[in-house]
Amino acid sequence: MSLKLYTAQGYEAFQQVLETIGKGKRVVALFTGSKSLSTGQSWCPDCVVAEPIVEEVIKEADVAALDVHFVTVFVGNREVWRDPAVGFRTDPKLKLTCIPTLLEVGNKAKRLLEGQVANKNLVKEFFTEE
Template sequence: MVTKIDLVGYEEFKRYVETLDSKASKAIFYFSGTKLADGTSWCPDCVEAEPIVKTFMNELKKDLIFGYVDVGDRPSWKSATCPFRTDPRLKLMVIPTIIVWKGVQRLEGTQCTKVDLLQMLVEDEE
């Protein structure tokens, strides 16, 4: 069963990952730009990827945590000091980005729209 959470901003993300137990379910985070009044992100690539990622996660029958992380508005994201860019655990360069927490797997940009790559990302490493 996929547990879905929404996190807004770096501080909320940071607080949440500090609560993750190493024995807990696998955690996957999807980083996207803030939503505009119409409910879509300011980031066009995020707008394209989000419905694909959400549909995939809704159909998935695995025990994992799926976190949607709002990285902020365009100026905040573009800043060289954006904590999502500078955090050594993340080192985000583009959005959307999907990462497996405490893993090395990640999808960036248009890779996030590829269902076969999403499937490989969630497969167990056993």
């Protein structure tokens, strides 16, 4: 039992990762703005702040030992993300309204939004609470 890490670029890739993982497993996803190839930084300032905090938490022993499939999902550039028809916004299982969003797939009640994802204690609780 241990944390398994995945990355997906875009909605279709995220769906493929979910198929690979299979049903009945705990999947946690961080939805974040895609990074610029030239700078390596996301266009989303809140995502730039939140990502290292989430990475730090998942490297800690008590979280790393959990049986969780963790997916970092890059939602695309600003134009893609702003499109109201993008799959991340329209998928009834996701219904994303902002990024960064940390959510447990299949558990609508379990999500952290924007500034909450930059709070290390909230992120840690998110992973360790059943």
